[in-house]
Amino acid sequence: MIKFGLVGCGRIAKRHSELLGERKIHGAELTAVCDLVLEKAKKIGEKFSIPFYTDMHTMMTSSDIDVVVVLTESGNHAKNVVELAKYGKHIVVEKPMALTLDDADRMIAACDVSGSKLFVIKQNRFNVPVIKLREAIESDRFGKLILGTVRVRWCRPQDYYDQDSWRGTWALDGGVLTNQASHHVDLLEWMMGDVESVFAKSATALVDIEAEDTAVVTLKFKNGALGIIEATTAIRPKDLEGSLSVIGAEGVVEIAGFAVNEMKTWNFVKSQSGDSDVMKKYSVNPPNVYGFGHHAYYEHVVDCILNDKQHLVDGLVGRKSLELINAIYESIETGEEVFLKFNPKFCKLGGG
Ligand SMILES: NC(=O)c1ccc[n+]([C@@H]2O[C@H](COP(=O)([O-])OP(=O)(O)OC[C@H]3O[C@@H](n4cnc5c(N)ncnc54)[C@H](O)[C@@H]3O)[C@@H](O)[C@H]2O)c1
Numbered sequence: 001m002i003k004f005g006l007v008g009c010g011r012i013a014k015r016h017s018e019l020l021g022e023r024k025i026h027g028a029e030l031t032a033v034c035d036l037v038l039e040k041a042k043k044i045g046e047k048f049s050i051p052f053y054t055d056m057h058t059m060m061t062s063s064d065i066d067v068v069v070v071l072t073e074s075g076n077h078a079k080n081v082v083e084l085a086k087y088g089k090h091i092v093v094e095k096p097m098a099l100t101l102d103d104a105d106r107m108i109a110a111c112d113v114s115g116s117k118l119f120v121i122k123q124n125r126f127n128v129p130v131i132k133l134r135e136a137i138e139s140d141r142f143g144k145l146i147l148g149t150v151r152v153r154w155c156r157p158q159d160y161y162d163q164d165s166w167r168g169t170w171a172l173d174g175g176v177l178t179n180q181a182s183h184h185v186d187l188l189e190w191m192m193g194d195v196e197s198v199f200a201k202s203a204t205a206l207v208d209i210e211a212e213d214t215a216v217v218t219l220k221f222k223n224g225a226l227g228i229i230e231a232t233t234a235i236r237p238k239d240l241e242g243s244l245s246v247i248g249a250e251g252v253v254e255i256a257g258f259a260v261n262e263m264k265t266w267n268f269v270k271s272q273s274g275d276s277d278v279m280k281k282y283s284v285n286p287p288n289v290y291g292f293g294h295h296a297y298y299e300h301v302v303d304c305i306l307n308d309k310q311h312l313v314d315g316l317v318g319r320k321s322l323e324l325i326n327a328i329y330e331s332i333e334t335g336e337e338v339f340l341k342f343n344p345k346f347c348k349l350g351g352g
Pocket of ligand 1: 010012
């Protein structure tokens with residue numbers, strides 16, 4: 001059994017603690033939790049009859065833990081991971097891994113020094129239609145890639161942002177691009193390849209927060225393909241869509257639903273056996289926008305640790321996606337096309 005401990009018992013910890021605490025992940029168990037707020041730690045600790053703490057260092061030295069999972073505010077991930085790395089345990093960190101590239105570098109370096117594997121959660125990579133699309137990309141079924149699009153049309157009203165002071169701030173969260181759409185930004189780059197340049201605009205349309213609730217981005221990929229990101233949390237009255245489409249010279253795939261969960265189009269010039277079943281076989285209906293991916297992600301973590309396999313989203317992969325998000329913000333601030341690699345000068349993420 002691999003023993004997991006959680007740092008942060010807020011909203012997303014419910015999902016993590018249920019998967020681990022209810023033993024839904026083969027080979028994994030939840031052995032301890034902590035939160036700065038005693039009541040939050042206690043609630044999960046008592047639910048699963050495990051020790052709970054208000055200090056992560058006390059948790060690490062008092063409980064038997066193989067993997068520590070960081071579920072704190074995005075802008076605090078780096079300092080938490082760097083401090084936790086000294087215990088030499090493997091580390092899982094929620095998305096986005098950090099807000100600044102310097103922070104991401106510090107996390108990667110700290111885990112390298114301690115020999116810890118660093119897993120960055122991008123659970124949408126494990127959605128069944130997404131895996132199927134990735135297979136088609138890897139087997140070159142699209143031919144020349146032409147256009148990739150992701151669309152996030154979700155509903156986050158003012159009371160969502162008001163529930164915790166860190167939400168929507170530059171220092172600890174960022175806006176729709178860094179928080180809700182960071183999965184989709186990652187998926188687009190994973191499917192389409194390395195990005196050459198981005199041009200972006202944003203707006204804070206319906207809520208009172210520092211960062212944006214709406215953004216549009218055009219991308220040029222190094223392979224010559226183009227891309228579009230449309231991301232907003234200003235959809236009312238409820239979540240509408242989280243989708244991804246890839247258009248190539250020899251085929252088109254669209255994954256729709258509100259959580260990139262439904263195979264909507266699977267058309268290729270050269271058909272293969274099994275194509276006719278793809279539409280019904282590769283769709284799932286998750287209960288919420290987080291999808292089912294955390295389950296598959298944890299199974300991947302356990303597999304990588306037990307069998308010493310390379311993990312799909314390590315620190316460097318997480319950093320790459322963060323670099324793209326930083327470039328998008330740099331373009332928003334400068335009003336100019338930003339070419340990667342670049343050094344952020346105007347991007348506000350992680351700022352005070
Ligand atoms: N993968 C996904 O789909 C997904 C979904 C939601 C949230 N997230 C990510 O998860 C993270 C947390 O989000 P949330 O909505 O649960 O936030 P939250 O505010 O509900 O929870 C964060 C918790 O961390 C605690 N905390 C902060 N510093 C701590 C420390 N040093 N020790 C112990 N506890 C500490 C806080 O007290 C708080 O209870 C964010 O980075 C967010 O982007 C990911």
